[in-house]
Amino acid sequence: MGALVGLGTGLGLLLVWSAFTMPRTGRPARGGPSRTARLLASAGLGQVAPGGFLLLCLGCGLIAGTVVQVVSATPPVALAFGCLGGYLPVTVVAGRARRRQREFAEVWPEAVDNLASAVRAGLSLPEAVAALAVRGPEPLRSDFAAFALDYQVSGRFGESLDHLKARLADPVGDRVVEGLRIAREVGGGELGRLLRNLSGYLRDDARTRSELESRQAWTINGARLAVAAPWLVLLLMSVQSDVVRRYASPSGVVVLVTGGVACAVAYRAMMRIGRLPTERRLLVATGPERERAT
DSSP, X not given: OHHXXXXXXXXXXXXXXXXXXXXXXXXXXXXXXXXXHHHHHHTTOTTSOHHHHHHHHHHHHHHHHHHHHHHHOOHHHHHHHHHHHHHHHHHHXXXXXXXXXXXXXXXXXXXHHHHHHHHHTTOOHHHHHHHHHHHSOHHHHHHHHHHHHHHHHHOOHHHHHHHHHHHHXXXXXXXXXXXXXXXXXXXXXXXXXXXXXXXXXXXXXHHHHHHHHHHXXXXXXXXXXXXXXXHHHHHHHTTOHHHHGGGGSHHHHHHHHHHHHHXXXXXXXXXXXXXXXXXXXXXXXXXXXXXXXX
């Protein structure tokens, strides 16, 4: 009995000592990239720092507010258009991200077909992926050229795929990259068939999504026009000082705030009702984060 007590006491002291002396292993990141960073990456602007982008939004808001203040001499109206000007870069980048994702969805089947042909011709998997920098679709060539350079420098296929996935920032690209990773790690005897099946699925998905987007375009355009119309009218009224200065009164401020909130809520509700389901990115943790998570 005394031996068990001594052993337990010694083990407890050893655990306490190790907690203070042994190095701690990193914990997996909980938050991951910020929403601004994800938006910039989806738009192909991953090299832009989120802080710099926020400063750009602030600068646009200040410029828009100053110009309207000079024209209208009405601070509440200038503040309203300053907020709209600050949100303008976000709208532009979000539109760029949507166009980029649609463009990638159209060319991924061709890229996967090229991979399947290269593998069937006898090329190794890294060589087939690097060859897309030359024979792949034009929108993807720069990203795969960077992959080829990464693999040539490091010789590590997994890390090069991580960098490629971070540059693409595309849900379909995540699916293709993870399929290539699994084929590389466990053996790709059925890789050619897998790639051909994936190409057919991507073509069907892109065709269906394109038809749905063309049918809902009128809903999105109508929502944007309905939100922009009252602010365009207010902007035209800003040149008439005697009219627009009525918004400097408390009741005018209430009208501006109520109108802004109503437009924001209605626009978000319309976009949420009319939007199509979007794919989530797969295994976005890369490099050390992937090792810590496992």
